[in-house]
Amino acid sequence: MTPRLARSQPRSTVRRPAVSGSARTGCRGVNGPAAWLASRGWKPFPFQREVWRLMGGGTSGLLHAPTGTGKTLAAWLGALGRARSLGSRTGLRVVWLTPLKALAADTVRALEEPLAALSPGWLPGQWDVAVRTGDTSAADRRRLRGRPPAALVTTPETLSIMLSLDDAHEAFAGLETIIVDEWHELLSTKRGVQTELALARLRTLAPNVITWGLSATLANLDEAVAALVGPSRAASAELVQAKVPRRLAIETLIPKPMERFPWAGHMGMRLLPQVIEQIEAASTSLVFTNTRSQAERWFEAIGTARPDWKPVIALHHGSVDREQRAAAEDGLRRGRLKCVVATSSLDLGVDFGPVDQVFQIGSPKGIARLLQRAGRSGHAPGATGRLVCVPTHALELIECAAARQSVIAGVVEARRPLTGALDCLAQHLVTVACSGGFRADELRAEVSDTLAFAGLDDVSWRWAMDFAARGGPALAAYPNFARITERFGRWYVASRAIARLHRMAIGTIASDATVEVKWLRGGRLGTVEESFMSRLNPGDRFLFAGRPLTLFQFDGLTAWVKRARGGATLQVPRWNGGRMPLSTLLSKAVLDLMQSVAGRLTPPRAKAAPGMLPEVRAVLPLLQTQARWSRLPDECLLIERVQCRDGHHAFLFPFAGRLVHEGLAALVAWRMAQRKPSTFTMAATDWGFELAGREPFFTQELEWRQVLSPANLLEDLLACLNGTEMARRHFREIARVAGLVAGGRRTNRQTQSSAGLIFDVLSEHDADNMLLAQTRREVLEQQFEFGRLRAAVEAIADQEIRIVETHRLSPLAFPIWAEQVQSRLTTQGWLERITEMARELEQAAGATQA
């Protein structure tokens, strides 16, 4: 009989019975990975054998394979094979890093399965898998430290905390293998930088350790390898690519009567009957949305349309309580559920088993994301994955078509690792100082062997040291400050209190303050942003975790709720974040598609055109309206000018992605406001951007050319950052990582401050602070995608500009105008702005009276 694993305790340590234990008698077990796979009726793929061979030989590397092809088994059985060759020993041997703590329990389960079956003769020693994340209780943490497991599943944040503990040197000394799961998810984030630093530390503590990353499709795999193993080892690391054919069918739901106007959010729900019809026809479906609010709405709508499905549908997103999420995952695994509505919270993770089809609500925004979500269906070998795009407004039809074409063409996006994140470095210095201290030259050499800090210069290193030791280079500005101090050539943390605060602050995700949502009669529902809850009054009704709720009381930390009765409209929380821009590749594909259509619009019977994509055929009337009122974007840059009751508007369509458009809008507004003090409102989508102001916009091409010119681009962009709130807003994340503000839950009242306030104090009293410089750089690179923006501006310089006067908003302008997120840029004094606001309001009042 196979030894029983304590499956009833999914989150606790599960120990394999000792080799000599009676439980194993009568159980031979299988000898090695291939035998184990064979016992399950599987045959190892060539890429799995390749990984086992390389890991057995002590080589590090990256395994790139599509979702659901056996990456986990490749790495885990490889790690066990390596452990086998190194012989029996105690202590921690394998660290398994996972990007989401929600995945940890699943991962443990997947790792335990082969362990239970492998024969003790093949794998000697005591093998157990434990999990440690931010949710692990203090008692469990103590137990794990006292008796470390052979393999530990954890997150980058928790790994950093473990590296900051006094016993980190001993705890990791025997480490043999590190596996970084879903490396592509971490790669281009601050958490990726934190992971790189932690991996470098582990390589110092355990010089013989090997590192393997698991990644889905990515264009820049070589960079991903260098970031994983460090630049000095990149040449000797191996890249293994799985050649597993996966069949994929991608189609788009096309609404029958097309609306003339693409109003965001309307059309999506109109497709509900069609979605329900298709869910009905299949046995299990996943419905992916791009935001949590959208998930709440769709879950509610499906449940209202089919009350009989209520027991077999589930909602899964990052704010829903863990137990509810786990129940949804479990339901999927057992095939009990008809349909799960989810956000990216289900993008990652181990296999769920039988999912027949996947719906993508709204544009997928990126080719890699489309592939990843599509990969959730049809997992059985030889099965065909099926993904159905459900556009939420008419123009998304074109994005869906472009994405499908790109998948067929076999292109996919890159994810660039971040470099020069001094906030992460400053945090890491304190982390290492907490654990036995460091010599400055040694640690510098160590961090310089990460891709993130490969070219670390003296100034940056010294600044990071000064920041940790004295607050900043100007000693006078930071009296009584020290996070690390030097004793006999080594740097240690300044006090136990500082170490405690630091461990609490480790973690680089800038999350908003959240509050718990609880039933009045007991039980948790999940968490929601404080900013949403503070706008509600007792008695207000809202939709959360798939349930209609009434707020009973909100005490600042917990929102107590009751079930809402009656059918009045419900508010849906808007969570921040989660809005991905259209990727460069996809934007390009969209523009190409539009251009190919532009030439075929003119004959009135264009709808009969053969070979036209079904999505394009569906939006043809809309494109014809656009062509009639204005024109279609082609090789020219289109500018539309329109006057509305609320002021003057200009719409520009460079098709360079939302982030670039935000940057361009700020740049153009700033350059205009240099000529005359004024205030502009700006909005951007993936297709173009809008400027709105009190005065009419330029009518001459030459004037537009001047404000769109590539000359002085960087200088002007840096200058206009001061005129917008962007830098101040972006500083929040940096301040959190560098330990300037506490994030998440409210902590010490006396040291609470908003990042904006600290930004102001730094700007005034320590203007050379490098975190401010980093903020500007990150806004340029990440917020505006500076490289892409420069390319866009240079392209415009060579383009013809077509200025069109429209009498109302054109079909392409409409979604930009309806965009809810707007920013402002002003070069006017506050008093002048107040005066103008007052005048505007009086005019508006006069207009309503007249």
Place this chain on the structure above:
Amino acid sequence: MTTEAMGVRIACAQSGGAPHRAATVDTPLPDILLLPGRAALLPASRTLLVADLHLGKAATFRRAGIPVPEGSAQRDLARVAELVRGYEVRRLIVLGDLFHAKSGCTPQVFAEFASLRSQIATTAVVLVMGNHDHAVGRLPDSLGLDACVPCLDEPPFHFVHEPATGVESSARDLFTVAGHLHPTIALRSPSGDRLADRCFVAEPTVLVLPAFGSFTGGHRIEPKEEMRFWIARDDGVADVTRLVRATG
């Protein structure tokens, strides 16, 4: 524009003018003059009012290992001295939260305040104790405070740190002048311009001053019908009541 409540007239100074001498035969001095720089003046008694300086807040942060630079406290104290000199102030009333926390009250912070005290030696300084001041503990005599009081009644005024919540609980028939809330207000125009800043806010029987300290946060006030608002900046003060009402 001068507004009146409970017989108390509130006016705001013209930006950039020399407002303390602004009284003429036609326009008598108001009872409370709101000044640029987030302070208020009682012209009749030449009393300057400031609230919520939170001195030593940056030092509190540094003690906790958060590197916030020095400088805001010195600048705020210099601004107090400037206002006292500019308006020939006889008495300074601090409406609570002069200091932020015990851990931030370093000898340097106290010394800086004592230095201000010596610069305005002829002016009386009264501290109406705030919740943060209580937490600091006993204040040293070297600060030269003439009085530390829980509140101060000088009809028609009742000076206190925390404004009482209900109208009924406000002191008898007096007009309350307070701090504590760190009020801010957001303005919005039809064309999309938005502006949020610190403000004075008045209800019929209460005036709340903005936080004077530059390293202090704000609390957004939800406008109500009878409230009046003045945007309070370093370089000016402006009545925005009508704007707030039109926006609401």
